[in-house]
Amino acid sequence: MSGKLFIIEGGDGSGKATQTRLLYEHLQRDGRPVRAVSFPDYDSDSSALVRMYLRGDFGSDANAVNPYAASAFYAVDRYASYQRGWKDFLHDGGIVLADRYTTSNMLYQMIKFETPAERAAYLDWLEDFEFNKMGLPRPDQVFLLDVPLAVTEQLMQERQGKTGGATGDIHEKNEDFLRKCHAAYAALTDRYGWQRLACTEGGRMRTPEAVHAELYRLVQRELGC
Ligand SMILES: Nc1ncnc2c1ncn2[C@@H]1O[C@H](COP(=O)(O)OP(=O)(O)OP(=O)(O)O)[C@@H](O)[C@H]1O
Numbered sequence: 001m002s003g004k005l006f007i008i009e010g011g012d013g014s015g016k017a018t019q020t021r022l023l024y025e026h027l028q029r030d031g032r033p034v035r036a037v038s039f040p041d042y043d044s045d046s047s048a049l050v051r052m053y054l055r056g057d058f059g060s061d062a063n064a065v066n067p068y069a070a071s072a073f074y075a076v077d078r079y080a081s082y083q084r085g086w087k088d089f090l091h092d093g094g095i096v097l098a099d100r101y102t103t104s105n106m107l108y109q110m111i112k113f114e115t116p117a118e119r120a121a122y123l124d125w126l127e128d129f130e131f132n133k134m135g136l137p138r139p140d141q142v143f144l145l146d147v148p149l150a151v152t153e154q155l156m157q158e159r160q161g162k163t164g165g166a167t168g169d170i171h172e173k174n175e176d177f178l179r180k181c182h183a184a185y186a187a188l189t190d191r192y193g194w195q196r197l198a199c200t201e202g203g204r205m206r207t208p209e210a211v212h213a214e215l216y217r218l219v220q221r222e223l224g225c
């Protein structure tokens with residue numbers, strides 16, 4: 001019996017790691033077989049090319065780095081994690097929660113293309129590459145943590161303040177990237193049926209517990225409860 005693969009997707013600082021942890025702990029308390037993974041898998045050698053890409057070794061302008069090459073770096077990292085870490089668990093009926101997945105390539109690499117036609121061609125290629133050719137499992141459901149652009153920009157500024165203005169990776173440094181990424185949410189949720197979870201209310205972040213309660217309800221529904 002095959003299990004379920006649920007993805008927690010969203011922009012920088014949207015609460016993906018927090019929500020993945022809260023959901024993992026809740027499902028564990030329920031007695032469900034559950035595992036959590038995150039991508040990139042920074043602790044693994046398999047993410048070496050991703051780390052080179054994000055620190056700018058192939059160019060400091062993310063837009064100028066070939067999106068097919070960058071997508072492949074992330075995909076092989078996922079392949080290593082899947083094959084070595086959770087393939088059997090998922091196939092034996094386990095629930096796998098992933099903080100980012102192919103869905104992040106869909107967002108962050110797709111936006112390097114300008115026209116809808118180019119973007120659609122890229123997504124067709126990516127699905128074929130990761131799910132058909134590489135044999136990675138398709139998600140059962142994707143939950144997009146929806147934080148409006150203005151709130152994300154504020155969170156990023158606060159984060160920079162805390163680190164004394166230190167800059168992040170080549171995606172985080174690129175404000176245009178952040179804007180394009182948010183603008184792409186609607187097209188991707190439409191194309192793939194992702195579920196958007198509003199993480200703000202009145203321009204402020206909802207509490208992690210409130211977001212979790214809603215996410216948990218959606219997951220229960222996916223599990224047929
Ligand atoms: N709903 C929330 N409201 C306020 N703060 C939150 C909320 N969820 C998470 N945080 C805090 O925001 C910070 C970023 O959260 P988290 O690491 O979960 O986000 P992320 O999306 O995984 O971030 P990144 O994209 O940088 O990996 C953490 O300090 C976390 O405690």
Ligand SMILES: Cc1cn([C@H]2C[C@H](O)[C@@H](COP(=O)(O)O)O2)c(=O)[nH]c1=O
Nearest residue numbers: 039040074100101102104105108109171
């Ligand atoms: C998994 C994955 C990630 N990305 C992008 C998304 C982020 O900008 C970075 C990872 O940074 P994080 O802050 O550690 O989450 O990489 C991508 O483009 N494609 C992917 O598959």
